[in-house]
Amino acid sequence: MAQQVRGVVAPGRGEPVRIETIVVPDPGPGEAVVKIQACGVCHTDLHYREGGINDEFPFLLGHEAAGVVEQVGDGVTEVGPGDFVILNWRAVCGQCRACLRGRPWYCFDTHNAKQKMTLADGTELSPALGIGAFADKTLVAAGQCTKVDSRARPEVAGLLGCGVMAGLGAAINTGGVGRGDSVAVIGCGGVGAAAVLGARLAGAATIIAVDLDERKLATASSLGATHTVHGGDEDVVAKVREVTGGFGADVVIDAVGRPETYEQAFYARDLAGTVVLVGVPTPEMRLELPLLDVFGRGGSLKSSWYGDCLPSRDFPMLIDLYLQGRLDLDAFVSETIELDGVEAAFEKMHRGDVLRSVVML
Ligand SMILES: NC(=O)c1ccc[n+]([C@@H]2O[C@H](COP(=O)([O-])OP(=O)(O)OC[C@H]3O[C@@H](n4cnc5c(N)ncnc54)[C@H](O)[C@@H]3O)[C@@H](O)[C@H]2O)c1
Ligand SMILES: [Zn+2]
Ligand SMILES: [Zn+2]
Numbered sequence: 001m002a003q004q005v006r007g008v009v010a011p012g013r014g015e016p017v018r019i020e021t022i023v024v025p026d027p028g029p030g031e032a033v034v035k036i037q038a039c040g041v042c043h044t045d046l047h048y049r050e051g052g053i054n055d056e057f058p059f060l061l062g063h064e065a066a067g068v069v070e071q072v073g074d075g076v077t078e079v080g081p082g083d084f085v086i087l088n089w090r091a092v093c094g095q096c097r098a099c100l101r102g103r104p105w106y107c108f109d110t111h112n113a114k115q116k117m118t119l120a121d122g123t124e125l126s127p128a129l130g131i132g133a134f135a136d137k138t139l140v141a142a143g144q145c146t147k148v149d150s151r152a153r154p155e156v157a158g159l160l161g162c163g164v165m166a167g168l169g170a171a172i173n174t175g176g177v178g179r180g181d182s183v184a185v186i187g188c189g190g191v192g193a194a195a196v197l198g199a200r201l202a203g204a205a206t207i208i209a210v211d212l213d214e215r216k217l218a219t220a221s222s223l224g225a226t227h228t229v230h231g232g233d234e235d236v237v238a239k240v241r242e243v244t245g246g247f248g249a250d251v252v253i254d255a256v257g258r259p260e261t262y263e264q265a266f267y268a269r270d271l272a273g274t275v276v277l278v279g280v281p282t283p284e285m286r287l288e289l290p291l292l293d294v295f296g297r298g299g300s301l302k303s304s305w306y307g308d309c310l311p312s313r314d315f316p317m318l319i320d321l322y323l324q325g326r327l328d329l330d331a332f333v334s335e336t337i338e339l340d341g342v343e344a345a346f347e348k349m350h351r352g353d354v355l356r357s358v359v360m361l
Contacts, residue, residue, distance in 0.1 A: 002026060003033075004120065007135035008342050008359075010059040013051035016343050017061060021120045024137050027073035031113045032142045034085065037154035038336075039133040040064035041345040041357045042163045043189065044280065048128050049346070052282050056126040060117060061342065062134030062359070063089055063127075066158035069145060076142040084150035086161045086319075088311035089129035091143030105173070105308045113139045129162070134342055136361055146311040148319040155336055155358040156322065156329045159190070160315055162306075163356070164332055167194025167255060168318065169307015170278040172202050175251040179203030184240045184249040184268055186231070188216040190332060190355045191278055192255030193223055198307075199251075200224030201327065208243055210236055210264075213352040223331060231264075240268040248273060253304075257281045263289065272298040278307070336360045 007022035027033050039062040048059045069083045079085060092099055092107035099107050112130030117139055119125065125132065132138050148157060159165075167190070171177045183199040185192045188211040199207045200223070209220030210229045217228040229239045241248050248270040254261050257279025265275045266289060294301075309315075321327040334354035337345055345357035 003137060005136035006339060007132065008061050008339060009119070009125065010049040010057065010061055012057050013055070014049070017049060019340055022060060022125060022135060023118045023120060024139050025115045025117070027071050027076075027139060028115050029074040030076060030142055031073040031115065031139060032069050032076060032079060032145055033071045033137055033139055034067045034087065034145060035070045035137050036065050036067040036133045036135060036361045038066050038158045038361065039359045040159045040163065040190075041342060041349060041359065043349065044162065045128055045342075046346050046349065047280065058119065058123065058125055060125040060127045060132030060135060060138075063087070063129040063131040064158050064162040065131065065133035066154040066161065067133075070137065072142060079142055079145045079147055083145070083147045085145040085147050086157050086311070086315050087131050087133060087140060088144050088146055088161060088315070089131055090306055090309075090311065091141045092310070105310045111141050111143065113141050115139060134339060134359055146315045148316050149323060151323055152319045155333050155360060157319060158358065159329065159332050159356055160318055163190040164194040164329065165309050165314065165318075166278055166304065166307045167191040168198035168201070169309045169314065170253050170255070170276045170304040171195045171198030171251070173308035174278070174302050174304035175253060175274055175276045177202040177204050177251050180205045181251060182206035182208070182244045182249040184208040184210060184252045184265075185220070185225075186210040186236065186252065186254050186261045186265055187256035187279060188220040189255065189349075192253070193220055193332065193355055195253045195255055195278070196220045196225050197223045197328065201321075206244060206249070208240055208249060216352060219331065219355060223328060236264045237267045244270065250274065251276065253278060255279050259285055259287050262287055266293075266301070269299065274299055275301045276304050277302070278304040332356050333358050
């Protein structure tokens, strides 16, 4: 029997979100219904609401979530009712060329639930990143559920489902930060602050946090940044070079995703260094760089989708490190809110008041 639950819907471009009754079908083959316990508010939810991702309104927002599996459909063996899971937005197929050559984090054919959740009148919803977890329950592909140690608080665990994983992975997986490296992170919101934490976990010796907001710089320092740069008042490239003995950083992570921050990242890295773009640009943005500099400065320019994570490998491991007190994920939960607080949370995010507001259900 399909169930009716509450969910946060973005009805149209730029319109405020509202709570609607949504219909969640029973799980079909390969699907699972998850009772959501916590879901963080990510900048990507706001991108959806503003029409910055695509035009497939109405969206069911929310995608940084943890909860308990309620029901599974036929053929599901990897998870079962009662399992505590983090939802992921890249359920790998195991069959495509990337999967078969042992690089499943690049899977070309990730999948979501086949059935659609709808509004009460039957209008089909587009779940954000194939998840849609600002809701009491949601329908996903079973492969989107990654089982982790249930001793972790849901409001913390859920954050690994997107922004925190993206930031940690941008440093550890995509950037390949290693012991003794110098790292600069431009933009220290939820994603960038996690990149700072990831750089520290990987053994970076110098970690330079760049933001326009002093509060974000203070948090980044508490998470392990050794230096801070105020991007509005200081010349970011000159400052990063100064702190790194005139060279530039080995790895520079752009966690904003604008042409000007990308250009800073490009020039703030050492020769043969790595730029990692993890912030998401909008469709109209353009980048102009002298091609000779792209050639002459060497190194690599990479993008980081979801921190190049493999949920089955990374989520349980990171939760274990958290439970051992070796990964300060608590710092990311700025506040817990109710389902009707999402619109206000977007404003707080915009003003820079929070790293993450987390909806508790
Ligand atoms: N690649 C992925 O898989 C992935 C996953 C999640 C989020 N994201 C993206 O990452 C980006 C950051 O997300 P978030 O949740 O941390 O957002 P956020 O709003 O919490 O943080 C953005 C930070 O950047 C700072 N900032 C803005 N302009 C700046 C500038 N010119 N110089 C320096 N700092 C600047 C802001 O002060 C803020 O602290 C977004 O674009 C989001 O869509 C990407
Ligand atoms: Zn695949
Ligand atoms: Zn997100």
